[in-house]
Amino acid sequence: MSPDAAVLLAVLGLPFLGAALVPVVHRVLGERTAYFAAGVAAVCLALLATQADAALHATPDAGAVVVPWIPALGVELALYLDGLALLVGVLATGVGVLVFIYSAGYMRDEPGTQRYYATLLAFMGSMLGVALAADLIALFVFWELTSVTSFLLIGHYRTTDAGRYAARKSMLVTVVGGLFLLVGVVLLAHVTGEAPGLARTFTLVGTDGSMLANPEGVRGALETRGLFVPVVALFVVGAAAKSAQVPLQIWLPDAMEAPTPVSAFLHSATMVKAGVYLVGRLRPLFLPPDVAVPDWTLLVATLGLVSMAVTAVLAVGATDVKELLAYSTASHLGLIIAGYGLATEAGVEAGAFHIVNHALFKAALFLVAGIVAHEAGTRAIHDLGGLAEHLPVTAAVTVVAALGMAGVPPFNGFYSKELLFEATWEVAAHEGGLYLLFPAIAVFGSVFTVLYSIRFLMLFFGEPPDGLADPEIQAPPWSMLAPTVLLGGLAGLVGLAGVLATVGVHVEAFESFLASVVASSAVAGGHGFEYHLPTSPSPYAGMSLLAIGLGAVLYPSYDRIHRGVRRLRAVPHTSPDAYYDAGIEGLDRLGALVPRYVQTGVVRTYAAVLLASTSLLVLGGYTATGVDLPAFDGFVVGLPIALVLLVAVVGAAAVGTAPSHVAGVLTLSILGFMVAVFYVLASAPDLALTQLVVETLVLVILLLVLDELPAFYGEATRLRSITDGFVAALVGATVLVTVLVATAGRPDDRIxxxxxxxxxxxxxxxxxxxDAAGGGNLVNVILVDFRAFDTLGEITVLAIAALSVLTLIAMRGTGEAP
Amino acid sequence: MSDGRGRPAGRRDPRRETTVIARLVTRTVVPLILVTAVALLVRGHNLPGGGFIAGVLTVTAFALTAIIYGLDELEETLLGVTVPGRGVLSGVTETFAGTFAAGLALAAAGGVAAMLAGYPFLSQAVVFVEGVPLYHEIELASALVFDLGVYLVVVGALLTILKVVGRE
Structure with a gap:
């Protein structure tokens, strides 16, 4: 059963259409544009929901909706909906609805709301594209679109240095990561053609010939070429950049410069999930069955666990509420990636389930942070405390969400973290040795997770610090409170379902949905999924207990740990941030060198650089493609042609020694006219005519220009003469080689x-x-009939050149002042 | 724009007046060049020639006039444009720019006309008209329209460049 093509296309198209309409809508609705955007998101969510049944029963070898895009390259806009895609789509639209409503309160009286809503809608469309795309090229395009829209949203406050720095940083990290992804895509697609029974394809999933329908063949082809680990690594780098994994997590804390709804939407629930989504989507492709610790696990699970632990520690060192949440997000994404990295069933269940749980509790916590910042006027952790008195509802949501984040039973995060513990324990128990580190790192990270979760919770309890101005704290508007409560409530319900399942009452719909999400990434196909509180002692229940217990015990010395982490962060050469900044500074310095050596303002330099680099590129191209020079087997010319060519050579030699410009130009024209005569003798009357006329015109124009030129350029230095001579020789050699190579080819005579x-x-x-052109002059017939389209292009270029001259020279100085 | 002796001075230095010989030759040759250019354009379908060559030749004639008589003479006497060129597209530049725009439009419109008739873009046809006095049979090629477009673009674009660069 396959999803409805029209519905999927509508889901993908509506957000972009909505984004385009925002300026018009804003004119009518003003601040209430937020509800228009929320409406668009709600429609998309409803449309997706109608396809849920198809998604739950999707198989990777059928069901893709295919729209041809670039047929010549095998690129399609293929859409595919299964459990995982549905989950990410529902997160993008569902959290989208809530975030838009929240924005109505949060963004009131803020600048640039039109831009904000349009970009946020476009982002939502891009994210839906990532979720639905079944073609790797389409996936890449939407992937980069999320980076671009994220850049615009992080830099929403365009005038602040911090906003610009953060936007640029996130753009560079995620887009460069995207380029790794692109290389991986191209390599993977190239190799698929070598798999037995497979054609070269970019289609990842959803058709009979797609990669995920034939994972064995694709893996085999990759391994034959020795490309398996490189391709996996390329995809993982792309995913890690997007999902803020160590050491590429640096952009996420800075991205908190964005308005808080953006942070809740992009940097917790959706965009950072794109990397996780990719890992989950590719897992069945790269994970061979029946291998306990495949390469995939070594790469992905290690990356995830290390990120989980490192960023959890960094979160404890945070001083700002949103910074804490940002590091925590990176940590939880690490957990998900680690789950997907492990080859066991518990691993994939941990990854899939934690996507849901993390989106619910983290989006709720971000919205809480927004309320706190909005009402208390500060985000500094040290200046906040005891807010429950003023914000009781928000405090209640925080209890549910923060305890879910900490993994405390029976709240929602507990179940998925328990699954991760189980998966790491299985590997460690099975393999022993260094793999014992897997559960150890997981518990270590979780201790810090518990620590910072309690710290976040304590914003609402305990004694308020002195500086907090009590009377000013008001209840937030309903548009900010309702989405927060809804998200927190959903997180609580997920936890409650686990409790109910323990006593035998199952929420079938939710469990079968999760089962289909798991099935999307599972190797062995899908089966049921259920979760409940542990009913008997087990090693992983012990791990949970250890993490929570250690966290609670250590919390009283939180401030000491916090200072310790900050001291650790200050150790030079350990922060990837420093390397990023140094790299940017180096680029700046490199940029400063360009005007000094290339952009000198002297035409001579420009000409030399342009000509030399063009020649080197052309010659390099010949060398790279291994073009052979034709063998020289002598040629015979008659006396007239020999004489004409001789005169031409003499004319060329005389140009160099011409005493003045006028003499030089006239001597040069000897060369041109001799070439024209040569054409006549070689029976090419059209060429000869053209050459004659053009030569005449050039001569006339040069004489016109010569009036204005200085008679002398000053003495040429030896160095300059040598470089100019070198460039001239290089250009000459290039032209000679080009002519030889071009004339050596014998094109098919049929044309x-x-x-x-x-x-x-x-x-x-x-x-x-x-049928026939009916002209006696074949050259002209080719120009105006057979190849008229080429000629149309050429005269267009000529017209553009004239327009450029008009705008560059005639309009110079009449434009706006910079 | 006159130096008071009834002769346009243009921007030329009076001490570098062109000789009588040059002026006389130009006066004689320019019409010949123009006629040749038109001939090349018309006969291009069957004999050496064509829109591009004809266009370049026409520009040569204008450039020669500009060198010998000055740009202003070319504008005021030959083309009858007297509006002083202050803006970018005023005066003679506007005429030149209009010429290449019209040429481009003509060339493209010919192609579109073929599409309207149900043939691919830029398809050309030839019509033979019988019983014309003197010629007996005349071959009318739609390619000539396209060639005329090429001619106008070449003339307009090169003259625009010449005018703008020349004014510098």
């Missing part, structure tokens, strides 16, 4: 024969000729 046959007037013809 020429076709022209000759159809160019002239046929012997018998009616009054109107349509």
């Amino acid at each position: 020429a024969e076709f022209f000759v046959e159809n160019g002239g007037v046929p012997a018998e013809h009616g009054p109107v000729l349509l």
